[in-house]
Amino acid sequence: MQVTGSLKGRSSRLIRSVNSLVGAAMFVAPLLALLAIWAIVVPLFNVNPRVFPSVGAVGAAALDSIRDGTLFAHVGASLLRVGLGTLIGIATAVPLGIAMGVSPTVAAFLTPLFRFFSVLAGIAWIPIATLWFGYGFGAIVFVIFNAVFFVVAYNTLLGVRTIPHTLRNAAASLGAGRWALLTEVLLPGALPNIVTGIRTGLGFAWRGLIAAEMIATNVGLGYMLFVARDFYRTEVIVFGMIVIGVLWLLIDRLLLVPLERATIERWGMVRRA
Amino acid sequence: MKTLSLRNLGKTYFDPYAGAHVTAVHDVSLDVEPGEFISVVGPSGCGKTTILNMIAGFIPYSKGDILLDGKPVHGPGPERGVVFQSFALFPWKTVLDNVGFGPKMRGVPKAERDRIAREYLALAGLSHAAHRYPNELSGGMQQRVGVVRALANNPDVLLMDEPFASVDAQTRMTLQEELTRIWQERKPTVIFITHDVAEAVFLANRVVVLSKGRVLDEIAVDLPRPRVWDDLVRDDHFKQLSARVLQMVRAA
Numbered sequence: 225m226q227v228t229g230s231l232k233g234r235s236s237r238l239i240r241s242v243n244s245l246v247g248a249a250m251f252v253a254p255l256l257a258l259l260a261i262w263a264i265v266v267p268l269f270n271v272n273p274r275v276f277p278s279v280g281a282v283g284a285a286a287l288d289s290i291r292d293g294t295l296f297a298h299v300g301a302s303l304l305r306v307g308l309g310t311l312i313g314i315a316t317a318v319p320l321g322i323a324m325g326v327s328p329t330v331a332a333f334l335t336p337l338f339r340f341f342s343v344l345a346g347i348a349w350i351p352i353a354t355l356w357f358g359y360g361f362g363a364i365v366f367v368i369f370n371a372v373f374f375v376v377a378y379n380t381l382l383g384v385r386t387i388p389h390t391l392r393n394a395a396a397s398l399g400a401g402r403w404a405l406l407t408e409v410l411l412p413g414a415l416p417n418i419v420t421g422i423r424t425g426l427g428f429a430w431r432g433l434i435a436a437e438m439i440a441t442n443v444g445l446g447y448m449l450f451v452a453r454d455f456y457r458t459e460v461i462v463f464g465m466i467v468i469g470v471l472w473l474l475i476d477r478l479l480l481v482p483l484e485r486a487t488i489e490r491w492g493m494v495r496r497a
Numbered sequence: 498m499k500t501l502s503l504r505n506l507g508k509t510y511f512d513p514y515a516g517a518h519v520t521a522v523h524d525v526s527l528d529v530e531p532g533e534f535i536s537v538v539g540p541s542g543c544g545k546t547t548i549l550n551m552i553a554g555f556i557p558y559s560k561g562d563i564l565l566d567g568k569p570v571h572g573p574g575p576e577r578g579v580v581f582q583s584f585a586l587f588p589w590k591t592v593l594d595n596v597g598f599g600p601k602m603r604g605v606p607k608a609e610r611d612r613i614a615r616e617y618l619a620l621a622g623l624s625h626a627a628h629r630y631p632n633e634l635s636g637g638m639q640q641r642v643g644v645v646r647a648l649a650n651n652p653d654v655l656l657m658d659e660p661f662a663s664v665d666a667q668t669r670m671t672l673q674e675e676l677t678r679i680w681q682e683r684k685p686t687v688i689f690i691t692h693d694v695a696e697a698v699f700l701a702n703r704v705v706v707l708s709k710g711r712v713l714d715e716i717a718v719d720l721p722r723p724r725v726w727d728d729l730v731r732d733d734h735f736k737q738l739s740a741r742v743l744q745m746v747r748a749a
């Protein structure tokens with residue numbers, strides 16, 4: 225029994241790692257194909273570098289920006305803004321979402337506001353944010369916060385609502401008070417939804433970030449694209465676009481997806497449609 | 498241990514869809530002695546769950562009193578443990594942490610509540626599952642956890658609402674035998690709700706028959722313990738008692 229059990233475990237682990245390799249290959253293949261087409265088409269038609277750069281020019285731009293450190297300055301600035309805006313967003317949205325989840329009155333009162341503001345969430349706030357916070361850090365963090373806040377609060381509300389009422393009763397009849405109910409039942413029960421909300425919200429925030437940085441700052445990935453445009457540096461623009469895409473994929477695949485999996489699958493709380 | 502008394506207990510719901518009041522429990526009086534095992538049977542809709550939820554404090558009652566050692570109870574509390582039909586285990590906690598939840602709420606330090614939880618898990622033959630999550634267990638095992646989680650909190654009264662209704666018939670019989678064994682060892686006061694007459698008789702010292710929100714009749718069960726199905730299915734006295742309860746329920 226023991227032996228077959230562990231053999232089974234090992235072979236299923238093997239199958240899983242083969243599967244994830246195949247998955248990664250299937251993810252990368254179309255990107256490589258695109259790269260190949262780019263490498264062939266640009267020299268073949270002798271494309272004007274002011275319209276679209278060659279692979280080599282983008283590679284050189286990448287090396288330059290790494291060597292002189294500007295890449296890290298831009299990436300660092302962008303990540304700091306996203307990180308801070310997201311943290312503030314989560315810290316304020318989760319308590320509000322829980323309050324809405326436990327109190328139908330609060331939920332009923334706030335739902336119309338949420339409907340309205342979630343349409344506006346993100347870049348529509350950039351102009352007024354720059355009036356409030358000036359051009360720079362504060363305005364951009366506010367835009368990020370805004371993109372994260374509504375999605376996370378709404379998902380927290382959903383998460384609390386999906387907790388079966390018997391679980392709250394069970395906790396109460398085991399002696400849980402209000403605080404324990406919050407920390408032991410409502411928060412962990414809503415966590416899978418909260419993580420999903422964070423993942424969605426960060427997706428909005430990332431797009432909002434690039435837009436805000438084009439308008440409201442002098443450092444960051446969005447700014448890097450915007451300035452390069454003024455000098456017809458298409459190779460810098462394309463390189464920046466690649467960095468923006470790759471960074472997001474890394475954040476999503478290496479941080480958010482594992483987090484989502486850890487909470488949802490571990491507890492068997494997957495709610496398959 | 499404390500005596501539980503229901504005095505002229507009644508519950509009227511307002512059904513917002515029908516726009517009308519529905520009286521689920523009319524007038525129920527019952528005294529439960531410490532260490533007694535009481536089964537409450539009755540056809541579906543006769544108010545069993547409503548009574549249990551009022552004792553548990555999950556819903557307020559409309560009239561009468563619920564007294565624990567003479568003091569009225571309102572709202573849920575750890576002196577009234579509950580075992581749910583849907584198990585209601587915390588999916589994000591291991592079996593060990595589920596069972597240790599009550600002691601944790603009392604402020605028992607981690608090492609001590611783990612010791613308590615392990616002791617109770619051993620009682621239910623679940624020591625090997627301590628570090629698993631509920632969704633990794635069969636329904637029967639989950640409900641064993643549900644039972645010992647309530648017991649580990651040392652309640653004065655254990656309230657069980659059709660706890661074995663959602664497991665298969667074989668497992669149900671095993672769980673019933675285990676419950677009588679655990680009850681004999683620990684002698685908790687139990688109110689066990691069921692619509693299964695044989696189950697009610699098998700487990701209890703006393704069977705209370707409910708009908709349309711009222712106590713119809715009750716019957717003492719003087720079968721010797723330990724009780725096991727292999728013996729009782731052939732036992733004439735068990736058959737007689739079950740037949741009498743069944744008659745009452747069908748007349749209900």
Ligand SMILES: Nc1ncnc2c1ncn2[C@@H]1O[C@H](COP(=O)(O)OP(=O)(O)O)[C@@H](O)[C@H]1O
Pocket residue numbers: 510511512519520521539540541542543544545546547548
């Ligand atoms: N929340 C509620 N609102 C309105 N009516 C209810 C509610 N809960 C139960 N009832 C009614 O009360 C009666 C008793 O229900 P219940 O206590 O669940 O019975 P049992 O557990 O014996 O099947 C039923 O007629 C049921 O429809």
Ligand SMILES: [Mg+2]
Pocket residue numbers: 545546547
């Ligand atoms: Mg019921």
